[in-house]
Amino acid sequence: MNIGTKLITPNARDRFERLHAEIRNRICLLDYAPGMRLSEQVLAEEFGVSRTPLRRVLVRLEGEGLLQSVQGVGTFVTDVEIAELEQTYRLRLELAELTGRLDPVQPDAALWSEFRELADRSHALIGDPDPRHFAQINMDFFLALLRLTENEPLRDISERLYFRTARIWLKSIKASTINMSEEAILFNREVDDILTALQVGDLHAASLIQRAHISMSFQRMLMGVVAH
Amino acid sequence: MNIGTKLITPNARDRFERLHAEIRNRICLLDYAPGMRLSEQVLAEEFGVSRTPLRRVLVRLEGEGLLQSVQGVGTFVTDVEIAELEQTYRLRLELAELTGRLDPVQPDAALWSEFRELADRSHALIGDPDPRHFAQINMDFFLALLRLTENEPLRDISERLYFRTARIWLKSIKASTINMSEEAILFNREVDDILTALQVGDLHAASLIQRAHISMSFQRMLMGVVAH
DNA sequence: AGCTCCTTTGTTGTGCACAGCATCGACTGT
DNA sequence: ACAGTCGATGCTGTGCACAACAAAGGAGCT
Numbered sequence: 001m002n003i004g005t006k007l008i009t010p011n012a013r014d015r016f017e018r019l020h021a022e023i024r025n026r027i028c029l030l031d032y033a034p035g036m037r038l039s040e041q042v043l044a045e046e047f048g049v050s051r052t053p054l055r056r057v058l059v060r061l062e063g064e065g066l067l068q069s070v071q072g073v074g075t076f077v078t079d080v081e082i083a084e085l086e087q088t089y090r091l092r093l094e095l096a097e098l099t100g101r102l103d104p105v106q107p108d109a110a111l112w113s114e115f116r117e118l119a120d121r122s123h124a125l126i127g128d129p130d131p132r133h134f135a136q137i138n139m140d141f142f143l144a145l146l147r148l149t150e151n152e153p154l155r156d157i158s159e160r161l162y163f164r165t166a167r168i169w170l171k172s173i174k175a176s177t178i179n180m181s182e183e184a185i186l187f188n189r190e191v192d193d194i195l196t197a198l199q200v201g202d203l204h205a206a207s208l209i210q211r212a213h214i215s216m217s218f219q220r221m222l223m224g225v226v227a228h
Numbered sequence: 229m230n231i232g233t234k235l236i237t238p239n240a241r242d243r244f245e246r247l248h249a250e251i252r253n254r255i256c257l258l259d260y261a262p263g264m265r266l267s268e269q270v271l272a273e274e275f276g277v278s279r280t281p282l283r284r285v286l287v288r289l290e291g292e293g294l295l296q297s298v299q300g301v302g303t304f305v306t307d308v309e310i311a312e313l314e315q316t317y318r319l320r321l322e323l324a325e326l327t328g329r330l331d332p333v334q335p336d337a338a339l340w341s342e343f344r345e346l347a348d349r350s351h352a353l354i355g356d357p358d359p360r361h362f363a364q365i366n367m368d369f370f371l372a373l374l375r376l377t378e379n380e381p382l383r384d385i386s387e388r389l390y391f392r393t394a395r396i397w398l399k400s401i402k403a404s405t406i407n408m409s410e411e412a413i414l415f416n417r418e419v420d421d422i423l424t425a426l427q428v429g430d431l432h433a434a435s436l437i438q439r440a441h442i443s444m445s446f447q448r449m450l451m452g453v454v455a456h
Numbered sequence: 457a458g459c460t461c462c463t464t465t466g467t468t469g470t471g472c473a474c475a476g477c478a479t480c481g482a483c484t485g486t
Numbered sequence: 487a488c489a490g491t492c493g494a495t496g497c498t499g500t501g502c503a504c505a506a507c508a509a510a511g512g513a514g515c516t
Binding site for chain 2 (some may be wrong): 011012013051055056058060063064071084087088090091094098102103150151153154157160161165
């Protein structure tokens with residue numbers, strides 16, 4: 001069976017995964033902004049399925065804290081309170097460090113080439129600071145770093161928390177386009193610093209650098225919120 | 229509106245929560261053992277609903293890693309590989325310690341009375357070492373300790389990981405009934421030690437004690453697995 | 457004018473019938 | 487006797503029609 005027919009004839013599970021990833025991406029990239037109402041019928045028609053399988057995806061996303069359905073009213077993209085956002089970031093700091101301490105694994109050839117690509121993409125970002133590109137690269141880089149640990153539960157919950165808060169970070173970045181270039185430069189420094197640590201095989205150092213940058217990123221985000 | 233009518237006329241959301249908690253409990257208390265097949269139709273009839281709302285619950289539980297549905301075959305209670313179990317326990321150790329470090333909050337009167345009740349229940353366990361009672365008390369104690377932090381994301385993921393692995397611990401306890409009494413005594417010591425730390429207001433110490441006991445509990449569990 | 461009630465409209469939630477799929481067993485050809 | 491095939495069976499997945507529900511708007515009364 002080639003790839004073409006696989007795309008044309010997806011079984012139930014694959015279709016579910018596709019829809020899930022697609023809608024999650026739209027939420028995380030702010031195509032669906034926090035507070036926005038989603039129509040089950042419209043989404044179902046767009047994806048060419050009935051409401052039933054689509055609802056399954058929405059239920060999953062509700063379990064992940066990205067959506068909330070209210071009978072008779074609608075399905076809404078969740079927002080994140082500043083208090084909970086701070087708690088999540090403090091937790092993510094600790095988890096980032098754990099990534100370098102629990103079941104760390106040296107990157108293989110495939111992961112290295114992915115890191116190199118990410119470095120190129122992030123460099124290109126300085127000249128063209130598009131918020132959406134920025135968010136996508138940031139997400140890809142985070143997910144790539146997660147592959148440096150073999151601890152699957154740790155990966156799961158780190159991913160979960162990232163998807164829950166990344167869009168709020170993106171929202172604050174978009175709110176102040178002046179800081180976009182500066183933010184892109186700082187992100188490039190983060191990527192370079194972490195890759196340097198990885199090149200000498202010090203995964204724990206890499207995770208500490210990541211931790212520091214997450215912390216600073218959140219501080220800048222708070223500044224931005226206060227300034228506006 | 230009194231409680232009676234509320235129980236008779238539950239709205240959709242409450243009903244969902246009830247079914248979710250009920251089935252999750254059955255899985256965690258081994259009423260539904262790992263590998264067992266659940267029938268959507270049988271469950272739906274038992275709870276007096278159609279398959280549709282029940283399936284919503286099952287989808288959520290699948291997202292939490294407790295179930296897995298396969299088209300044409302059935303819905304199965306998941307098992308946990310020994311490798312993943314070890315990873316999860318190592319992660320839970322760290323999270324337990326974080327509970328005492330991130331947003332700790334002193335227990336209020338209600339929580340204190342709950343702790344006293346738990347101490348009584350765990351003492352009663354020594355004379356009557358029933359695995360199911362043991363599991364229920366262990367779970368209630370864990371959830372009570374979680375209320376010592378105000379960090380909601382931390383509570384969420386800790387709960388999640390607990391529900392995922394608690395049943396495996398219970399399974400290994402049930403496999404060797406000889407160790408039940410000994411295990412109950414050790415659990416009582418854990419409760420007493422932690423409550424002692426809480427009485428002097430040292431939440432971080434309490435979390436470190438919990439961490440130590442989780443670690444030792446897992447070690448004993450590995451011994452039991454090797455012995456059988 | 458302002459308030460109340462009711463109707464209308466659009467949404468998510470539910471029940472049911474059927475499709476898709478995997479498994480098992482019987483049947484048939486060799 | 488045996489292997490392969492085909493059909494029966496029972497499961498989850500899907501589509502559709504309708505119920506439950508909440509919000510908005512208008513009619514009618516004070």
